[in-house]
Amino acid sequence: MWEHDADRLALLELIETGRLRRRDAQCEAWNTLVVLPWTRRTGRSGEVALVDGHRSALVELLDRVWPDWRLARATLAARGLAPTPNGWRELEDHLRREDLGPLPDRLNVRTATSSVAPHSKATLGSARRAALADTTLTRDGLVRLRPPPDLRLRRGAELLHADLVATVLGEIALTERSLMDGTVIEGLPQAVLLVENLGPYQDLRPPKNWMVVHVPGWDTATVRLFLDQLSDVPVIHFGDLDPNGVRIMRHLRSIRPSLRWAVPGFWAEHLERRALPCDWPADLDLSGAPRLVHELARRGLWLEQELIALDGRLASSLEEMVGGHSL
Numbered sequence: 001m002w003e004h005d006a007d008r009l010a011l012l013e014l015i016e017t018g019r020l021r022r023r024d025a026q027c028e029a030w031n032t033l034v035v036l037p038w039t040r041r042t043g044r045s046g047e048v049a050l051v052d053g054h055r056s057a058l059v060e061l062l063d064r065v066w067p068d069w070r071l072a073r074a075t076l077a078a079r080g081l082a083p084t085p086n087g088w089r090e091l092e093d094h095l096r097r098e099d100l101g102p103l104p105d106r107l108n109v110r111t112a113t114s115s116v117a118p119h120s121k122a123t124l125g126s127a128r129r130a131a132l133a134d135t136t137l138t139r140d141g142l143v144r145l146r147p148p149p150d151l152r153l154r155r156g157a158e159l160l161h162a163d164l165v166a167t168v169l170g171e172i173a174l175t176e177r178s179l180m181d182g183t184v185i186e187g188l189p190q191a192v193l194l195v196e197n198l199g200p201y202q203d204l205r206p207p208k209n210w211m212v213v214h215v216p217g218w219d220t221a222t223v224r225l226f227l228d229q230l231s232d233v234p235v236i237h238f239g240d241l242d243p244n245g246v247r248i249m250r251h252l253r254s255i256r257p258s259l260r261w262a263v264p265g266f267w268a269e270h271l272e273r274r275a276l277p278c279d280w281p282a283d284l285d286l287s288g289a290p291r292l293v294h295e296l297a298r299r300g301l302w303l304e305q306e307l308i309a310l311d312g313r314l315a316s317s318l319e320e321m322v323g324g325h326s327l
Helices: 005-017 024-033 055-065 069-078 085-099 109-116 126-131 162-169 176-180 198-203 221-228 243-255 265-274 291-299 314-322
Strands: 019-021 039-041 047-050 106-108 136-138 142-146 152-155 158-161 172-175 184-186 191-195 210-214 235-238
Touching: 005 019, 005 024, 005 047, 005 055, 005 069, 005 085, 019 024, 069 085, 085 109, 085 126, 106 109, 109 126, 109 136, 136 176, 142 221, 158 162, 162 172, 172 176, 172 221, 176 221, 191 314, 198 210, 221 243, 235 243, 235 314, 265 291
Parallel strands: 106 136, 191 210, 191 235
Antiparallel strands: 019 047, 039 047, 142 172, 142 210, 152 158, 152 184
16 A cells, blocks of 8 residues: 555654644544554644654564655655655655756647646646746637638738638638737728537528637637727627536636627527526526526526527527627
8 A cells, every 4th residue: 555655755754853643635544543552642633743652663664665755754844845745745846847848939838838837737836836937828719710711811911711711621720829929910891790500600600791600618728819809899708507517608708798688689589488497506697698588597498599590580589689789
């Protein structure tokens, strides 16, 4: 059982400090030590102390299961770190920082995290972020869009006609890095429709001169850069009418406070036959939500946007929103 760092550190802490507190990460080691004659319980809950006369047995165990324990103890002490799981994690972070070579000006956040943490999905706390210095971190999302006629993309002297590219590729994909590096949108659309689900994004027929953009969830760093270029263009969100759809809408409104919510009145025609059961959290904030959303929450139901994606009334309802009519 002594193959894990946390368990071996329990032995090291006991021999170094004479005491050991019970921690979740070391519960197996603690449960083993608490029943041995080497330890006794102290007056503090979940704590044992090393019994006089048993230090040599503990040293013998450490020599067997962790031959380099003396080097580990000295390395921790040299940096003023405790022989605990937290201290060991800090030591490993120190060593990674010392091995870190020159970094590029920009890195994907997962690549950067793997350079200063145990793995790419670890927490990137303030100390680890500081080790990356001025490196810019990206999430490298992309914005998939169906461009209207005359939309153009420019980077310096280079110009692309987006609708011609979409004729070949089926759509346009703008990456976070392209937007950070200066790609700009020219020939702005009449309005932008953000669509949550992939099917409606591909299949609905937008009003003339509208841009349709796929925004599937929470990774909206790239969408933020995209919308920053459309400050004077109306933006409407079309998504499912369920708790997660409400959360996504509120999240997008934190990026674009003027964002409008596409909930056309004819959607309610499907309430009796096509709505599905759903648990709505009591603490979900529905302030500012359309009446249909409140009704669904009250009745414990939800509606998916695919139901009306092909409805011929959708385009005219969207146009009414831009004209100032609330849905």
